[in-house]
Amino acid sequence: MVEKEKVRASGVNVFYGQKQALFDVDLVIAEKHVTALIGPSGCGKSTFLRCLNRMNDVIPDCRVEGTITLDGKDIYAPAIDVVALRARVGMVFQKPNPFPKSIYDNVAYGPRLHGLARDRATLDKIVEDSLARAGLWVEVKDRLREPGTGLSGGQQQRLCIARTIAISPEVILMDEPCSALDPIATARIEELIDELRENFTIVIVTHSMQQAARVSQHTAFFHLGRLIEHGATDNLFTRPRDERTQGYITGRFG
């Protein structure tokens, strides 16, 4: 399979006020692959993820240096509209965060926002497709008008994934999407990620090395704000080059 570059980060430094959170990160993310970002807490992997759709913009005092390109275009260039960027780079968060609206409205919110559906029938179609791709359609098709907050944790997270894919992004960022879920719900989400890989480029932050090994083709290991090592998941887990990577994946620290 030919790997095509989707996102390229070069020389990325991130500061929160005086404190530097990321040091000179260079990473290429391949199209239609799953890239896992692993590392101990506070290593900057979530910070890096949030640079990719400029979610850090909302945080006061946060400063990003270096360049990040999406399909070769700098996403921090002045001409880039952050709203349009986030329509191309969607995000799923650690804690399931459906809007306190109906299941239907949760999924329809993005398409409505970006004017993706001209009429009601198209919108219905988008909602159904998105829920189906998130593996939730069968469970909720008779209760689309019920609040999304009434679903179980795992269902809520799949609803959030449906909400993200409803706007047909090119890249989906997932920030520890399974950390609040039980093992069964986690397994469902992991299957889902594997299916979504066909159409989307996925970057996932995870604390579970087993999860990284199961779902990703590429893995990047962060430590203390630096990208220590990255490469094909199989290689990284079986033959780590750096001793810190070795230490982390064998559970000696982290």
Added chain:
Amino acid sequence: MNNLAARHRAEQRFRLYGILAILGALAALTFLIGTIVVGGIDAFRKTVVALDIALPAVTSQNRDSVDFEGMAKMALRELVPPAPSREQQRKLNALLSTAAGDDVAARATGEPHRARVWVRASSSLDQYIKGNEAGRLDPAQRDAVTLLQKQGRIATRFNTEFFTEGDSRSPEQAGILSALVGSLYAVGIAMVLSLPLGICAAIYLEEFARRGRVTDFLEVNINNLAAIPSILYGLLGLAVFLNFFGLPRSSPLVGGLVLALMTLPAVIVTTRASLRTVPPSIREAAYGIGASRWQVVLHHVLPLSVPGIMTGAILGMARALGETAPLLLIGMVAFIADVPRGPLSPSTALPIQVYLWANAAERGFAELSSACIMVLLLVMLVLNAAAILIRKRFERQW
């Protein structure tokens, strides 16, 4: 574990204090409301006297020239044994309200006819019947009243005039309508101005403004303004709205402007607090889908903080409705007999009316004052209930 018993005793003690505190507060509240109700309930009844009067034919042309009050007095004189002196006739007349003529006039039609008309009693007779002030009637008057009572000519009715009239020099003719209308105008204007301004200011400060020296300075000052004694807003209103802009004195418009200034900081503070309670996860979710800042606020943050904003609005409205001090300074403390026709005509407000009547000497005004408090509380309850209903509609769980 030898201190376990002591810990349980401490909890028991604290519970006891709590219950005592609640009982104390309840007792105080019951006493307060009880006093007001006992003192004011009589104001909702009025004493009326039945008179048999030969009514002349009355048309719209001659209505003003007919002496209905004289007819009422004549009819009363016919009922009791002829009074020897003018002085005693005058005392007899004093049993009827000066508005008795209006009650007679209301019954007159185009055809002359004889009718039994119930006319309003004067305040002294009214208070005598209600058992409040026996000393105000002299023996001759009391004999006349006893005679009328024997004939079944004295009764009490519901005092509709209390709700349909403005203030009056005679307690039996005084009503709260002008004060109520004035209050509603002033509070309405205050809310229409301070809610949108306050909410917009709060949204800007909380969601859009960059944190810095300027916003810190503003924040400190807004918090200070929320705590400023209200009479200072009255002085400000006097200086700015009356003296500088030359707006009409005593008008509910100026009252509303002053009350708006007064409630504005409170609205901003409570709105900001409730915007802050919206969980960041909701904002992130919306940003993550590509909502703009304004869309995040309009679609998610604002609807979720409506309950909190409404609470602030209720508190602000209740305070504005009960506020007296700033209105005193802009001249809303006046004797206003006419119901204000608009926000520019002179008017007073309910709490001011309470103050005016509580200061009046006649016994009849004392019960009016208490009754006015009851109406004020009722208006407050109704407005609060409306606001709570709106709040309930927007309350969601996440």
